[in-house]
Amino acid sequence: MKSATKYVHAGAHPDPATGAIMTPVYQTSTYVQEAPGVNKGFEYARSQNPTRKALEEALAVIENGRFGLAFSSGVAATDAVIKLLNSGDEVICGKDMYGGTYRLFTQVFARLGIGFRFTDTTNPQAVRAAITEKTKLIWIETPTNPLMSITDISAMADIAKEKKLWLAVDNTFASPALQNPLDLGADIVMHSSTKYLGGHSDVIQGALVMNDEALRDKLYFIQKSCGAVPGPMDCFLVLRGIKTLGLRMKAHCENGKAIAEWLRRHPKVAKVYWPGFEDHPGHAVAKKQMKDFGGMLSFELKNDSVEEARRVLCATKLFALAESLGGVESLINHPASMTHASIPREERLKNGLSDSLIRLSIGIEDAEDLIEDLRQAIG
Numbered sequence: 001m002k003s004a005t006k007y008v009h010a011g012a013h014p015d016p017a018t019g020a021i022m023t024p025v026y027q028t029s030t031y032v033q034e035a036p037g038v039n040k041g042f043e044y045a046r047s048q049n050p051t052r053k054a055l056e057e058a059l060a061v062i063e064n065g066r067f068g069l070a071f072s073s074g075v076a077a078t079d080a081v082i083k084l085l086n087s088g089d090e091v092i093c094g095k096d097m098y099g100g101t102y103r104l105f106t107q108v109f110a111r112l113g114i115g116f117r118f119t120d121t122t123n124p125q126a127v128r129a130a131i132t133e134k135t136k137l138i139w140i141e142t143p144t145n146p147l148m149s150i151t152d153i154s155a156m157a158d159i160a161k162e163k164k165l166w167l168a169v170d171n172t173f174a175s176p177a178l179q180n181p182l183d184l185g186a187d188i189v190m191h192s193s194t195k196y197l198g199g200h201s202d203v204i205q206g207a208l209v210m211n212d213e214a215l216r217d218k219l220y221f222i223q224k225s226c227g228a229v230p231g232p233m234d235c236f237l238v239l240r241g242i243k244t245l246g247l248r249m250k251a252h253c254e255n256g257k258a259i260a261e262w263l264r265r266h267p268k269v270a271k272v273y274w275p276g277f278e279d280h281p282g283h284a285v286a287k288k289q290m291k292d293f294g295g296m297l298s299f300e301l302k303n304d305s306v307e308e309a310r311r312v313l314c315a316t317k318l319f320a321l322a323e324s325l326g327g328v329e330s331l332i333n334h335p336a337s338m339t340h341a342s343i344p345r346e347e348r349l350k351n352g353l354s355d356s357l358i359r360l361s362i363g364i365e366d367a368e369d370l371i372e373d374l375r376q377a378i379g
């Protein structure tokens, strides 16, 4: 089945009780049993809920996986993956990553005895060199947030298989419409469903998708034991969002390309980070593993000061100044003071995240209007 069809029909079955074409919001905490232990497969809503079940099936379908699990947020999904590990184990992860993931790793799990080796995952040799006998997991984001650097998923999967490690990929930026890490050999795909899957900036949610049943059982055990499950209304919203994922991503990518090219020609812009440019260091790998280059990009101004960045950030009218991404509306963000403020400044600068870097989440408005807004804001 082709992808647009898949997005519309994934997880959709007429409701058995009424025939409702949309999965109802099963707003219930428990289910009545016919006799002790005799039930219809639903006992208590932390463990099972029909709306969540439909969504989890959809998540598996859209990532070409066998099993999906939905969580109360993207970081809750990441948290569940790290809880596969024991104290003393190590994770190899990228240097440029979502600030909340960095905070979870360094301020929660490091305290509990799990080691994190921040490595340049765009270089497979560096990943090989970072592996120790304690390494259990490779955690990557590609494209990264916010520098849009690209890691070769197949190359990471080869290393993971050879060294018997798990490979988990945060696929939030690409979305399943542009990249399917399980097809490239990853063991776990993670999403902040808050972003492109939900697509309308109205829900916080996370997802994991995998193929291996034993791994699914371990993660399901963590999901129900730790309890970071999404409510049924939020599952309904993400199910609805997924239906238009194909259409939305097409528009995000078209607009992303138009704006990246326009920004690159702007005399006041020093650098544009977008993997669609042929001279982007990750372009060849991006072209190989992604269907298109997405609607996320970052740029630096020639006047490299926080003040000038702040001026632009406050001057846009259509681009709303806000954290998050992947919604139908365009957002503008200042990673150094917003999404990535939890990463120490020296660490940020070392990784190439300058004080003046501006990140855009390009929405599905008309590109001309978005360009006009940036034109008047940059001046």
Ligand SMILES: *Cc1c(COP(=O)(O)O)cnc(C)c1O
Pocket (backbone or CB within 6 Å): 073, 074, 075, 076, 098, 100, 101, 141, 145, 170, 172, 173, 191, 192, 193, 194, 195, 204, 205, 206, 324
């Ligand atoms: C937003 C985001 C997360 C965290 O997801 P939440 O839903 O906010 O918990 C993780 N990774 C990336 C790349 C993100 O953009």
